Amino acid sequence: MDFNDTPAEAAFREEARAWLKDNAPTEAELADLNFMQQSKLWQKRKYDAGWACIRWPKEYGGRGATAIEQVIWNQEEAKYPDLPGGVFSIGQGMAAPTLMAWAKEEHKQRYLPKLASGEEIWCQLFSEPAGGSDLAALRTKAEKDGDEWVINGQKIWTSGAHYSDYGILVVRTDPNVPKHKGLSYFFLDMKSPGVETKPIKQLSGDANFNEVYFTDVRIPDSQRLGEVGQGWQVSITTLMNERASIGGGGAGSDFRALLDLAQTVTINDKPAIEDAAVRAKLADWHCKRSGLKYTGYRSLSALSRGETPGPENSIGKLVGAPMAQDMASFAMDLMEMSGAVWDEEDSPAEGLFQATFMAIPGFRIAGGTDEIMANIIAERVLGMPQEPRLDKGIPFNEVPTGAG
Amino acid sequence: MNFEFSDEQNLLREQAHGFLAEHCPMSKVRAVLDGEQSADLELWHKIAEMGWTATTIPEEFGGLGLSHLELAVIAEELGRAVAPTPFSSSVYLATEALLLAGSTEQKERWLPKLASGEAIGTFAISEGPSRTTPANLQTTAKSGALNGSKSAVPDGDIADVAIVVAKADGGDGASLQLVELDGKGVNIRPQRTLDFSRSHARLTFTDAPCEPLGHPGEGWAHTEKLFDRAAVLFAWEQVGGAEAALEMAKEYAMGRYAFGRPIASYQAIKHKLAEAYVKNTLARSNGYYGAWALNTGAADLPLAAATARVSATQAYYYASKENIQTHGGMGYTWEFDCQFHYRRAKLLSVNIGSEGLWQDKLVTALEQSNAA
Numbered sequence: 001m002d003f004n005d006t007p008a009e010a011a012f013r014e015e016a017r018a019w020l021k022d023n024a025p026t027e028a029e030l031a032d033l034n035f036m037q038q039s040k041l042w043q044k045r046k047y048d049a050g051w052a053c054i055r056w057p058k059e060y061g062g063r064g065a066t067a068i069e070q071v072i073w074n075q076e077e078a079k080y081p082d083l084p085g086g087v088f089s090i091g092q093g094m095a096a097p098t099l100m101a102w103a104k105e106e107h108k109q110r111y112l113p114k115l116a117s118g119e120e121i122w123c124q125l126f127s128e129p130a131g132g133s134d135l136a137a138l139r140t141k142a143e144k145d146g147d148e149w150v151i152n153g154q155k156i157w158t159s160g161a162h163y164s165d166y167g168i169l170v171v172r173t174d175p176n177v178p179k180h181k182g183l184s185y186f187f188l189d190m191k192s193p194g195v196e197t198k199p200i201k202q203l204s205g206d207a208n209f210n211e212v213y214f215t216d217v218r219i220p221d222s223q224r225l226g227e228v229g230q231g232w233q234v235s236i237t238t239l240m241n242e243r244a245s246i247g248g249g250g251a252g253s254d255f256r257a258l259l260d261l262a263q264t265v266t267i268n269d270k271p272a273i274e275d276a277a278v279r280a281k282l283a284d285w286h287c288k289r290s291g292l293k294y295t296g297y298r299s300l301s302a303l304s305r306g307e308t309p310g311p312e313n314s315i316g317k318l319v320g321a322p323m324a325q326d327m328a329s330f331a332m333d334l335m336e337m338s339g340a341v342w343d344e345e346d347s348p349a350e351g352l353f354q355a356t357f358m359a360i361p362g363f364r365i366a367g368g369t370d371e372i373m374a375n376i377i378a379e380r381v382l383g384m385p386q387e388p389r390l391d392k393g394i395p396f397n398e399v400p401t402g403a404g
Numbered sequence: 405m406n407f408e409f410s411d412e413q414n415l416l417r418e419q420a421h422g423f424l425a426e427h428c429p430m431s432k433v434r435a436v437l438d439g440e441q442s443a444d445l446e447l448w449h450k451i452a453e454m455g456w457t458a459t460t461i462p463e464e465f466g467g468l469g470l471s472h473l474e475l476a477v478i479a480e481e482l483g484r485a486v487a488p489t490p491f492s493s494s495v496y497l498a499t500e501a502l503l504l505a506g507s508t509e510q511k512e513r514w515l516p517k518l519a520s521g522e523a524i525g526t527f528a529i530s531e532g533p534s535r536t537t538p539a540n541l542q543t544t545a546k547s548g549a550l551n552g553s554k555s556a557v558p559d560g561d562i563a564d565v566a567i568v569v570a571k572a573d574g575g576d577g578a579s580l581q582l583v584e585l586d587g588k589g590v591n592i593r594p595q596r597t598l599d600f601s602r603s604h605a606r607l608t609f610t611d612a613p614c615e616p617l618g619h620p621g622e623g624w625a626h627t628e629k630l631f632d633r634a635a636v637l638f639a640w641e642q643v644g645g646a647e648a649a650l651e652m653a654k655e656y657a658m659g660r661y662a663f664g665r666p667i668a669s670y671q672a673i674k675h676k677l678a679e680a681y682v683k684n685t686l687a688r689s690n691g692y693y694g695a696w697a698l699n700t701g702a703a704d705l706p707l708a709a710a711t712a713r714v715s716a717t718q719a720y721y722y723a724s725k726e727n728i729q730t731h732g733g734m735g736y737t738w739e740f741d742c743q744f745h746y747r748r749a750k751l752l753s754v755n756i757g758s759e760g761l762w763q764d765k766l767v768t769a770l771e772q773s774n775a776a
Contacts (some may be wrong), residue, residue, distance in 0.1 A: 001406060001407060001409060001410070001472060001692065001695065001696050001699070002405065002406050002409060002700075003405060003407070003696050004434055004697070005405060006405070009405060060527040068405055071405075169599065210438075255621070259770060259774060260774075263771070263774075273767065273771065276760070276764070279763055279764055279767040280760060280763045281765050282709070282766075282770070283762075283763035283764075283766040283767050284714070284718075284763070286711060286766060286767075286770060287686065287690060287711050287714050287715040287718070287766075288686060290689075290690055290693070290711045290715075291685070291686025291689045291690045291711075291715055292688065292689075293689075294407070294689035294690060294692055294693050295685055295686065295689040297405070297407040297689075297692075298407050298408070298689055298692065300405075300407065301406065301407045301408045315568065315681075315682050315685055315686075318682060319682060319686065371671070371675070373678075374671075374674065374675040374678040374679070375671065375674060375675075377678040377681055377682065378671075378674035378675070378677060378678045378681075379674070380524065381655055381681060382674075382677060382678070382681060383654075384654065384657070384669065384673075384674050384677070385665075385666055385668055385669040385671055386660065387670070387671060388665060388669065394555075
């Protein structure tokens, strides 16, 4: 056991650090660009120098780096918190691993490098109004017509659908078999005729998600990943990567800010951090974030041995998201009456805690609710049995449904 | 970076697991709980024969000269087995105190006996139901004579030697004093404890002969350092116990049927045990970092140790109480084994200072690292 860098790791860190120092975009460079332009500029610059998606094989636009090198790179890049990013995470974090595992070679060569360079953005079309936690209950249907499939239905909660070039899509190709067996998996051009995107306004006031409607959208059969009826299995590849990539909603930076806040604000004229109740809470949150960090390191060791990340990764989101919510709520309590003020000028940390408080309910749901995550841990890690399912073994079109 | 125990260390874990499965089944813990003995001394001597008590003692003092990573591995298995022995007192506290602050002469005199298990050591700090500080210490050591009274001394009734924290006039206000417990001026009164398989005693000293361990006036600094080190090892015992309690709960839930199906299929039970798994995983991961920091003498040991300790205390408490809850009424009976973890979890959680004390230490370490 050794948490220090080996000489080779230290050399890699130095190389990454030096490149970042010379190449991270300056404020002036980014000043006149919108967020998307900023993101694309930075991603392309990384790609051109071999610092994008560094774990991917070189032939697909990566660097062929090890898992440990990826972590070192992430640590170093995180030292520049103002760099734009995020718009590529679904494509690079979820679509790409699925393509790598299931796509034809020509498709990998065509799509992966442009995913890495940020030239093309992908979204994920899984959830539906009637298929959320019970994803396999989705109803969007695909019917074969010659060499093409015709898609009709509706997806929901699609992040970035309005600016995406491509999407990964799970649909029902056979309603006459039990639900998991009748699914197939495709990717499609989001500019295809019949695709219509509508933003969803969230309770935070932002609109990061969309509804996506499909009306007689045609997809070539060559864009199918896996066999017809194998869609659930392909989806699992995507979902395992999703759970690994959706973290705790910035719990790390929020903790540091909370610690600063507790040292700044006062309780009965003494710094809040001297209060025993405040200390107990800070200690507990530190234990969680530290535990998550080192659990991540341990998964990494498994990854370096060539093992795939297991369902134990589910704890990251399950611990991180509720913790970020509680920390934000507590930070506002520390501000007393000013906690209600969400104002860049007057709020500590420019309103970070208020913003987190309003964003985090979404994190506790996206990519599997807290409750689904707990089920995954109980069933796949601890080996406990599933709840009896009333739809088990029944053809999908005979499963009882509610009003939705 | 490498975040795993070595193959040799994993092999040691397997050996320790197999040994304790054979020599320390739950029936042995129950025998101590039901009987008059305050520890299973037969098991203690077998453990000593295995060399576990000698783990971190250098070879020149009769030890094996292994690292704290090996000791962490053994601690985890002892915790899993709820072993009724004075291991934590004698090894994590007395032996480590001697290694930390003892003179060569003191090490030569005591370490070989502690290594072989011939002598049992302990550490005496508490004087009653309050948080001990240098300012509220009442025990004094003057001219080689110790006076005062210590409470909740783990294994105080069977120990041969105690390291006692006494008041000192200068320096940090405390000194460590080494006292032989079979000498004159020592009165030992066994105290009933929450966990009958882990005995405690009140030690009262009346002009008891004592000798300083390390410089008087540095006793508090030594105590803090010792406790940071011990916290990591206690945490590994707690992690082992917490995992055993979760395993016990899961096994029972899989076999127990209600309303026509295993109770393990109800989400109310699954989510409870998933929560225990999460707490155990976080505690284990913090234990890894703590063990590494202890082993390498890393500068952030105080933070790493407190983090491991707080996580492990919370994990074991949760797993031990929810294990009883999962068992329902049977879990509350004397006949079932759930009680062992419930008792041990609480005992370990106060043994080297409460959750609150360690939360406080943790934030102090954070403040220092934030200022640095």
